[in-house]
Amino acid sequence: MKQSYNVAVVGATGAVGNEMITVLEGRNFPVKELRLLASANSAGKKLEYQRKDIVVQELTEKSFEGIEIALFSAGGDRSKQFAPAAVKAGAVVIDNSSAFRMDKDVPLVVPEVNAHAIARHKGIIANPNCSTIQMVVALDPLHRKAKIKRIVVSTYQSVAGAGQKGIDELANQIKALFSFQTAEKKMFPHQIAFNCIPQIDVFEPDGYTKEELKMVNETRKIMEDQSILVSPTAVRVPIFMSHSESVNVEFENDLSPEDAREILRNSPGVIVQDDPGKSVYPLAMNAAGEDAVFVGRIRRDNSVKHGLNLWIVSDNIRKGAALNAVQIAERLIGHS
């Protein structure tokens, strides 16, 4: 194992890119050089890492000389265009976009679930969709115990999922409405302030959004079980940080709420918050800035033979994106 690595963050000025820098620093990732890359617009900006300013450079195909690990979070088009150059330069790419996730040659990894898949990489490892990551961290340990047949999930997703511009849009709309002005919209298909929008990403012909289909397909790939059925509804709600999920699971075998809690208490990356009589359950507000996937409201669903309902919450920028990518990098170098 080497002592330290040359790391690039592609899309460094975005919400996820920024958080990647924070997570690399916070977890003492063994960085030799940190190279920050972004579009020409952002080149020249300075970002802080370990109390020093690093100047953001323009992303080009020549940006990756000497880079060993490249964390990409600059959108699918940029990943498709520049990831091959990074791989050619000798880097392993950990890509947060959806560009390569379903490519059979690309491992799709949540370290708590399928870290072993990292070894199969051919230069690119994909970081899953945020809604999927938190769901599989919570469900995989239960699947191993009682085998999941079917999942019905409805999400409550924060505007941070649309990046810094999504955060700004919610804030600006609320300020406008509270000043009796018109709320302008750019990022979301409708006003998000004081509204719930049952659309994230574009619609496919079957009536599901791409975001929803990610939850179907990525869940199966990460959990390595094509028999798992997922029926998703993805909804944007007017909160800044963290995604919440109402998850209904039908198992092959019986699993009591007590056993589920016990399993989850002993599962990596999970914190059980489940004392409803004292109003203790996971909350988006409390999950923001935290590493864990929080699970609560675990209760029997008596409408089906072996059913449970759960409420799963996590910081979508952190475990849902930046942290998961850095955790993959840690596994890659044998650091954790």
Add this chain to the structure above:
Amino acid sequence: MKQSYNVAVVGATGAVGNEMITVLEGRNFPVKELRLLASANSAGKKLEYQRKDIVVQELTEKSFEGIEIALFSAGGDRSKQFAPAAVKAGAVVIDNSSAFRMDKDVPLVVPEVNAHAIARHKGIIANPNCSTIQMVVALDPLHRKAKIKRIVVSTYQSVAGAGQKGIDELANQIKALFSFQTAEKKMFPHQIAFNCIPQIDVFEPDGYTKEELKMVNETRKIMEDQSILVSPTAVRVPIFMSHSESVNVEFENDLSPEDAREILRNSPGVIVQDDPGKSVYPLAMNAAGEDAVFVGRIRRDNSVKHGLNLWIVSDNIRKGAALNAVQIAERLIGHS
């Protein structure tokens, strides 16, 4: 049929009571005298009806002399205490609280679904829970066609469900947070601004809230089918008006999305908004102040034999409470 009626609104100064007055006026309900009743605190206030001020009177057991229809929306305790006095005075009580809903002698009515049950009343008719009303208006027509076996529903409920104080709390919390002050909470178990709270009402020993169990029990009673299974998760979200619901339905028989849309287009009280490619689907923001139950995102759920997913939105104060109560009164007097 009489020409006009003496009507009392109990809880006239609350969010629902106020809307009842608006709906009575807007629908030209044949009112002879409108008597507005509330707690001693609110007595003396004036509310407008047909451009005249009506002075709110203190609710006592003697308030109902001459009253023929009493619309109650002052909480379960007040209903239990004062509804018998109203009935004794000769009024028919239409009660918006949960006090009598599951009483076998009390019809629980959504006029589009089971108006016929009104005739069985013995002085009291119950108005169902808001989340349940909008769900059964949309699902009953589909049930009649393809028979519902099981419903998995997750709600996105506005703060208006907690009355004017709930609305004020969200507004005040946002104002405080945007001024870098602490958000105070009184009405909700946690901060609701920029948060999702998976608790509405108190918890029962099985881990479900009373709000959730209402959706189980009231649905069966209104749809008059004890075989319907309901698995609910009720969640408060930071929006002012309207409840949204992500509803997964398993049917006994096949029902295509096209047939479901066609049935719903011809169903009373329903408006289909379902052109996702153009980002047309029901939105809480647009439903506010409207009478209809809006249904969209109707799509096949391929994770089960005969499944559909739907997104159902309605104004919880209007169809979910005040309008439904007045519609019951209209049926009672044979006015509609």
